[in-house]
Amino acid sequence: MxxxxxxxxxxxxxxxxxxLVNATRVQLVQARTYDENPANRRHTIARYGQPRGDILVGGRAVTGSRDSGEQFRYERTYKNGPLYAPVTGFASQVYGTSLLEGAADGVLAGTDPALSLLPLWNDLARARDPGGRVVTTLDAAAQQAAYAGLGARRGAVAALEPSTGRILALVSTPSYDPGELSGTGSAVAGAWARLNGAADKPMLNRAVRQTYPPGSTFKVVTAAAALDSGVVRDLDAPTDSPDPYRLPGSSARLTNEVEGCADASLRYAFQWSCNTVFAGLGVEAGRDAMRTTAAGFGFNDRKLGIPFRVSPSTFDTRVDKAQLALSSIGQYNTRATPLQMAMVAAAVANYGSVRTPHLVERTTTDDGDTVSATGQHTLGRAMNPSTAVRLRELMTDVVEKGTGTNAAIPGATVGGKSGTAQHGVHNSGTPYAWFISWAQDDDSMEPAVAVAVVVEDAAADRGDISGGGDAAPIARAVMEAVLDR
Structure with a gap:
């Protein structure tokens, strides 16, 4: 027995x-499989079981949380949602996160280990820290000025602090209220379908996710390449440029919208935007010099994040001479985001040095202790400092007595470059109106702001659309907002 x-x-x-062996297998070996199973709702319930941390602009929260009383308890709310949507993005129980809500999700949701003094204990106890805060670099007045300036028109504005790369404004219109995507009801699904199906694409962040032909604003890059390579040594010397200009290897001829471009000096050609001069300078500088200079400004960089992804601006490096001529005046395959063109203006203002643009100043815990801070980094050098000095002079001439007089600000030195970019089949689309600029208060040691503006649907007859007329006043309003600060 x-x-x-x-x-x-x-x-x-x-x-x-x-x-015991099976329990160990389930809890240790297969834990990740069960945790990541789509049918496991525990993480999602916990994620929305506490208020989300806030995104701050000028020390004030532009986001919040609302207790819905539902299983996914706290829903995201937004203050001035359309104004800040190109920065915040959305945080939705159904559709996930985007832009800053997505890039800083760990801090905002309270899951980032850096928020906790004892992250291992949190893992074992299944605990979650309160959501942290994301402090942005935005200037509230500049953001509002950009948004009001664009109004009902499609377009975008990007503004930078040249010496640091801090993003002061990032606006895209038309916009939308990301709060419409918070929650789980039928209204959320309806809003998602409506916003994604809208012809004017309100959820498209035109400032960083849409590229445009930059038109004559790209002539800043071409001028830098010509000066750095020694193709042009004297700003006031004739450039031996025919008008019209026959594209190399082609019977096509390039013309100008203004008189006096034949053999014009670089100063005159820049001031009045002579296509023929810059097409010839791009070809004379050569493909390699143009490619290197464009890359120095940030073109063809596929790794840029601010911290969310920025669509790469492109300068085609596989072109013949005719295509290079067109690329050198911002046409053909040359494409740029408004943020990229703000970087071009900032590089001139910062004596050729391109600072890495960034949108987040720092992240903190819910009670304000710093978790991480964004340092200032140099992305590259676009041109020699002496070249930047001469380009500052050329851009100042544009605003004082050229095509950019609408950007002038009393009591400040302003440099700018206007542009009108053709697009569509046989250039049938409404031209894009561009303006890029920088401004320095007369009492300041360095420029405070660099701006790029693009207007897709300028309200004027096709022949009257211009960067100086449609985009420059918006740039001026943004620069004034920063200088007044």
């Missing part, structure tokens, strides 16, 4: 051991 009891006890012990 005793033998049977021993056998039974041994069998029970074996069963207990098997149970």
């Amino acid at each position: 005793t033998r049977y009891i021993r056998h039974a006890a041994a069998f029970c012990a074996l069963l207990l051991l098997a149970l």
Whole structure:
């Protein structure tokens, strides 16, 4: 009898051991599989079981949380949602996160280990820290000025602090209220379908996710390449440029919208935007010099994030001479985001040095302790400092007596470059109106702001659309807002 009891006890012990082994397998070996199973709603319930941390502009929260009383308890709210949507993006129980809400999700949701003094204990206890805060670099007045300036028109504005790369404004219109995507009801699904199906694409961040032909604003890059390579040594010397200009290897001829471009100096050509001069300078500088200079400004960089992804601006490096001529005046395959063109203006203002643009100043815990801070980094050098000095002079001429007089600000030195970019089949689309600029208060040691503006649907007759007329006043309003600060 005793033998049977021993056998039974041994069998029970074996069963207990098997149970422990299986429990260990489930809890340790297969834990990640169960955690990441789409049917496991525990993480999602916990994620929305506490208020989300806030995104701050000028020390004030532009986001919030609302207790819905539902299973996914706290829903995201936004203050001035359309104004800041190109920065915040959305945080939706149904559709996930985008832009800053997505890039800083760990901090905002309270899951970033850096928020906790004992992150391992949080893992073991399944605890979650309160959501942290994201402090942005935005200037509230500049953001508002850009948004009001664009109004009902499609377009975008990007503004930078040249010496640091801090993004002061990032606006895209038309915009939308990201609060419409918070929650789980039928209204959320309806809003998602409506916003994604809208012809004017309100959820498209035109400032960083849309590229445009930059038109004559790209002539800043071409001028830098011509000066750095020694193709042009004297701003006031004739450039031996025919008008019209026959594209190399082609019977096509390039013309100008203004008179006096034949053999014009670089100063005159820049001031009045002579296509023929810059097409010839791009070809003379050569493909390699143009490619290197464009890359120095940030073109063809596929890794840029601010921290969310920025669509790469492109300068085609596989072009013949005719295509290079067109690329050098911002046409053909040359494409740029408004943020990229703000970087071009900032590089001139910052004596050729391109600072890495960034949108987040720092992240903090919910009670304000710093978790991480964004340092200032140099992305590259676009041109020699002496070239930047001469380009500052050329851009100042544009605003004082050229095509950019609408950007002038009393009491400040302003440099700018206007542009009108053709697009569409046989250039049938409404031209894009561009303006890029920088401004320095007369009492300041360095420029405070660099701006790029693009207007897709300028309200004027096709022949009257211009960067100086449609985009420059918006740039001026943004620069004034920063200088007044």
